Amino acid sequence: MVDADDGAGPKGPLDGISGSLGSQYTLLSMVVILFLSFALYNSVELIIMVLLSFKRFRGLYFWSLLLSVVLGVVPYSVGFLLKFFTDTNRWVSVTILSLGWWVMVTGQAFVLYSRLHLVLRDQHRLRHVVYMIFTSVLIFHLPTTILTYGSNIRSGTSSRFVTGYNIMEKIQLTGFSVQEAILSGLYLYETARLLRLANNPRSHRRIQYQLIGINVLIIFMDLVLLGFEYASEYAVQITLKAAVYSLKLKLEFAVLGKLVDFIRTNRDHSSAMPMGSSAQRYAGQGAGLPSTRANDRHFYGESTATVMRPERTNSSQEQLNLPSGIIVAKTEFSTTIDKRETSLRMDDSD
Incomplete structure (x- = not known):
């Protein structure tokens, strides 16, 4: 572990959230740039799709989807590009990526929550979903952000923050993955229940399989992220996360389209x-x-x-x-x- 006084920061070696990858284009650097570039490309494409697809720019689904990209994936990706590959002040890059991480992760949760209204009418259960999302913010976002800033200070205590961050990173990633699994599970359960009661079961069964496939793919991507995190491949995991979340948001857009097709067919x-x-x-x-x-x-x-x-x-x-x-x-x-x-x-x- 390299202490912050010995060069951690913008020019120091990568150790968790501290340090950087430098200007040498190693295989790891190229993989990181590839993932972040893919995330930015998906973000631009999704922004265009959303702006062209909605007649009125309002509603929880619209804003949670749009802000998850504009204030989430984009600054998250740009923040890590600045931190890993440039001499930008570490507080600037950390602030940008932290803001993006908050909006990207919690915004994704609200996208999942907003589409539950199409299949779930139990207000009591919907309120519990909101409580779960805000509880996750307090439990996972706040401690991780504090440890992120602490890991980038120039003092003898930075190594302790780095150790705490590496532990907290595994905890928060697991927690948010469980949260998304719960939201996707609720959606699949309620959708399957409605499809069983609907007319024309053959065509509805095909839509059900498509919805299940998309949600299973989303959960699988979360498991891939967890695998890289527990393998201590931090740089790969943290940048793959940007690509995964941008892809998940595009899939969420497709999920809603499939659900509308189902309702229209019925x-x-x-x-x-x-x-x-x-x-x-x-x-x-x-x-x-x-x-x-x-x-x-x-x-x-x-x-x-x-x-x-x-x-x-x-x-x-x-x-x-x-x-x-x-x-x-x-x-x-x-x-x-x-x-x-x-x-x-x-x-x-x-």
Whole structure:
């Protein structure tokens, strides 16, 4: 271990979060640059996709997705490029990467949380999910950030901070991986439950397999990160994390698209009454639907549904950008399920 007084910092050898990789382009340096470049490329692509896909820039899903990229993945990647390969002041690079890490990780959690509203209506369970996310911030983000700054100070105590950081890094990475597994598990469980009750089970089964595959891939990427971390390959893990999170955010965008396809497909097979004028603003372009699909009736189906204005006290549905139109399908979908369950109970009573 190299003490900070002996050169740790911008020009010192890499030891956990302290030091740098220098200007020599070794295999490790090239791998790190590759991962960070891949993360930045995915970020630019995702920003363009999001800005072109939403009619209205509002809602929990929209902002959590966009900020996870703009204030998360991008500064996280840039911060490590500055720290590992330049002579930038260590406090500047550490501040940039720490800010990016906070927004990237917790923003990803809120993206997962926001799409739960499409399949989970239990407000009690949703509140517990929020409590879990904020508890993770206090338990994992704060101590890790303190140890990050402590590892980069020029004093005789920096080696102790580095040791503490290397331990805390494993703990926080494990904790956040468990949190994402819980959120993905809840989503898969609720989606599978709805699919079992829906019409046209063959086509829905294909969508279910696609959703399961995407979520399993996300969990697998977390396990890969854990493997590198517990193998003490810090530089690889910390930069691969940027690439993984950028890819996971793109997959989350795909997951929501698959879920909308599923809800739209079920709406095409359900019976409904035409919407009145008071309900029109809950569907179509005026409701903040993606502009690339707002005019495509094959994506959202025909504009027929009986929609009730959501209560102001329940903001869970209004926290999303897409749901204004999706709620039409979801309301109709839920009504169809309730009718089927009622008919089944009546048949059993006979």
